[in-house]
Amino acid sequence: MTSKMAMRILTAIVALIFLISWIMKSGSGMSDSAFTNVRNGFLITFAVFLTLSIFSFLYRDNPFYKFAESLYVGISAGYWMCYGFWSTVVGNFVPRASRSLSEFFHVPYQEQADHIFIYIPIIFGLILLTRLLPKIGWLSRWSLAFIIGATAGLNLTRYLRSDFISQVSNSFIPLFVDWKGIGDFVNHISLAADGQFIAILSNWVIFVGVMCGLVYFFFSKEHKGAFGVASRVGIWILMITFGASFGYTVMGRISLLVGRITFLFGDWLNIL
């Protein structure tokens, strides 16, 4: 049997299962309206078909996955285009540009003094479109330069605060919490989570982790000798952190899988 024939048989089986599922789900509908039951039956069956088509990727690339992928990408691209038009052009530009246009699109006209500023992004946007005309396409680089330069400049202070200053600031922690001498420390040593020993240990781990992490990300010196040891400790700390983060995120992904399984076995097969 050729693979083409096998594919046809498989498609026929899938179509048959689809039809049976649609009929059964329509028959078991809860609504009084037959049309609603038929529609809901189709929607659930189609959602199941798309879910299983995407899951079929785990086996290998196949026409069902290609169909689901193309549908997903096409709908998404169309949706974002509409969203961009209605949120940016109609939402931001039209209410500030023209009263008659605002009335046409049923959005309230905003009569403000700063209307002049909206023409700056409009000009840059139009310049960006000059890419479509090869002779003056170079003009679009002005818009691109503005986008990258402006956003990089704006992000500089934001990231400087969130990713650098705040991190450094929070690393100034006491290395000897509630220290009243070595004798007192030894007498009261315990592994209680809110105890002095654990507090001191936690702060030392943070301190050493920050120091060695900074050493690892120091690019101007070769990582050899004591510097290399500190760098290796830094990468170990990073890897331990990544391990914890990996487990945490995988748990989140499993919950997404549980959601899909619940849909298949609950909403579709009514087993759960």
Place this chain on the structure above:
Amino acid sequence: MKYIILLFLTCSSLCLSQALLAQTASSDPPAEAALVPPEPPAPPSNVRLSDLANDDGHGIQVKWDLSPDDGNGAKNVISYDIYRAEAPDAPDSLWKKVGTAVLGVKFYADKGDRESDSRDYLPKRTDLYYRVYAVGAGVRSQAAPAGPVQASDDWFNSLKVPELIFCIVFLILTVRFINMAKGGIDLYVRPLAGIEAIDEAIGRATEMGKPILYVLGIGTAGDIATIASFTVLGRVARKVAEYQTSMIVPCCDPVVMTIAQEIVKTGYADAGRPDTYKEDSVYYVTSQQFPYVAAVNGTILREKPATNIYLGYFAAESLLLAETGVLAGSIQIAGTDQVSQLPFFVVACDYTLLGEELYAASAYLGREPLLLGTLKAQDYLKATVLVCMVALLALRVITGADVIHKPFDMPWW
């Protein structure tokens, strides 16, 4: 029959009793109403108004002295309600409640919105009046209007002085190192395994006759990781053009696509092969995360690229892409500044650029004075911070005094 009559009578009597009960409940005055209404607490005194510092001109600071009933007596204050109007004699309906402060608190920052159509709009350079009520159990005090006050914008935000200092220091260091690099001084940058592997990976693709897939992530053109990735893309495009290999760059953002097209085109031109550049090798897929992943995964399985390079801003799609690349048997190089996604790249890719290594990659590859100078300045800033941290913490341990607690969180200067 008699059972039906009995059932009917029972139901009727039940309905009647319910209706009577409901009527009684609604007509009886509440028990509280019969009592003497509680006395209102004394109002707060000395209400002071001032423009909120370090803002864009849409905030007012309201301060008051606590009510004598705050924290004691039967007329205990529960909270303070702050109202705002544009005229002292405005009717009550025009006084807008802007916030509440709990008992014991003597100030409130009325941070309004700058958009005039917003519910929380606070006009700039307009006379404003405030009332502060002390609120007790079900009653509130009298309040006289205070004001006027006007909100104005500040030219200088003193809370951002640390950023200013760091920027100035960074700028000085950057200019110095750029000049050193331009002057021919060799600035050392330690080797980065992931970046050194790029040339090898491009060579592998050439030998296998398969394309190279370059994914810029799902970030916008303004994300630092995307900007860093653009620099590496330029270098990869130049190498690809030299080796006569094909390249696929699917993009998640139209602006990113436009920039990527320019960069790849320039790379081909720099390599002396502008004729081999294909416009459709850099294309837009969609701006939504998971449809984008579905499309890129499909491309990986169909085109079977020899090398996959994932550099930029990534979220949940990181593992989906990297795992598919493993299935396709591609050599994979990844890098992102998203800490939560790095574990997935570390697990599934051959080489991973961790966080700042991605930023360093562009300088390491290009060896351009501008990028090298910036990288060196970053390193020296880090070294300065490291030394300062050790010195301050040592001082703290030796003296036992809290030398500086969270030094950049408040304007302690």
